[in-house]
Amino acid sequence: MNKKYKVRIDRVIQYIETNLANSISLTEVAKISHFSVYHFHRIFTGIVGETVNDYIVRRRLERAVNLLIFKTELSVTQIALDNGFSSSANFSKSIKLHFGFSPSEIRNPEKIKNSKIGKISSKYGKDFKPSDLYPSRITNEVMNKINLEDTNMNIEVRELDSQRVCTLASERGYEPEAIYQAWDKLIDWAVFNGIKQDEQKRFAFAFDNPTVTPVDKCRYTASIVIGEDVQVKxxxxxxxxxxxxxxxxxxxxxxxxxxxxQLSIYSDWLPNSGFEPDDFPMLERYLNDARIDGYVEMEIHVKLKEI
Structure with missing residues (x-):
């Protein structure tokens, strides 16, 4: 992909993400890209894989569903208004159409009697189940099927200094092959720049919740910590x-x-921690190579701020 094209589309996506709660004019978005307004929409669709309007609607709905799950103190009406919907009725209709479930059903999966196949399934091929959004239900229903002998979890609050990183985004979200391709390129780059493999400090920026967002649409960026003298091109x-x-x-x-x-941080730890998530994506710091070891060992980082 042409570098200038990518930079321009990335600028548009960043603008949309920052303004999801506001009315977003398609003409305004086209101007931000600095592409001709007559051709911008085709360029965006060709690069991103969905129309500008579909992207905005999907991201608003995904953000709203995450708030339904993790901000239970907020009313459905408040979440609707905070995410650019004119009323709770319009919001509920849009949620039902996209996910196949109403906001109240998403908040209370045990009350679900009937559901439709939402656009997220028919259009994006994603199987959406509200019960999968809640770690406690996953524990109750699935744990007996999983061997947890090698699983060890512990959580703490740490003060971290700022770290300069070189990054490379996965071209197809959380798809494993795309993730490994990004890491292989980045690791080779780091070795070429004098950072030995066993000395590399590797973080992934995990922007989206894969229980809500289609896997190939999730934003995932691999990164390696670098020194001040390392040049990035x-x-x-x-x-x-x-x-x-x-x-x-x-x-x-x-x-x-x-x-x-990951979800257990939000459902089990954060509510009683005295903190809430800051406006920064979740980080995964990898401590091993899952392809070699057959298991994942990592630290999951969530940036915090005082409530």
Missing amino acids: SPFSLSEIPKGKYAVLYFKGSPEETIKA
């Missing part, structure tokens, strides 16, 4: 892990169990 990008307090969950187990561990 395309296709790689320079970024930073900011200084601050982080909830750090140690996890060791199968890749399939990682989502349960």
Whole structure:
């Protein structure tokens, strides 16, 4: 992909993500891209894989569902208004159409009697089940099928200094093959720049919740910590892990169990912690190579702020 095209589309996506709660004009978004308004929509669809309007609607709904799950103190009406919907009725209709379940059913999966196949299934091929959003239900229903002998979890709050990182995004979200391709390229780059493999400090920026967002649409960026003297050029990008307090969950187990561990931070630990998540994506710091070992060992980092 042409570097200038990617930079322009990335700028548009960042603008949309920042303004999901506001009315977003398609003409305004086209101007931000600096592409001709007559051709922008085709360029965006060709690169992102969905229309601008579909992207905005999907991201608003995904953000809203995450709030339904993790911000139970907020009313459905408040979540609707905070995510750009004119009323709770319009919000509920949109949620039902996209996910196949109403907001109240998503908050109370045990009350579900009937459901429709939402657009998330027919359009994106994702099997959406509200019960999968809650770690306690996963524990009750699935734990007896999983061997947890090698799983060890512990959580603590750490103060981290800012860290300069070289990054490379996965081209197909959380798809394993795409993730490994990004890591292989980034690891080879680091070795070429004098950072030995066993000395590399590797973090992944995990922007989206795969229980809500289609796997190939989830945003995933691999990164390696670098020194101030290391130069970064395309296709790689320079970024930073900011200084601050982080909830750090140690996890060791199968890749399939990682989502349960991640969600447990939000459902089991955060509500009584005195903190809430800061406006920064979840980080995964890898401590091993799952392809070699057959299991994942990592630290899950969630940046915190005082309530």
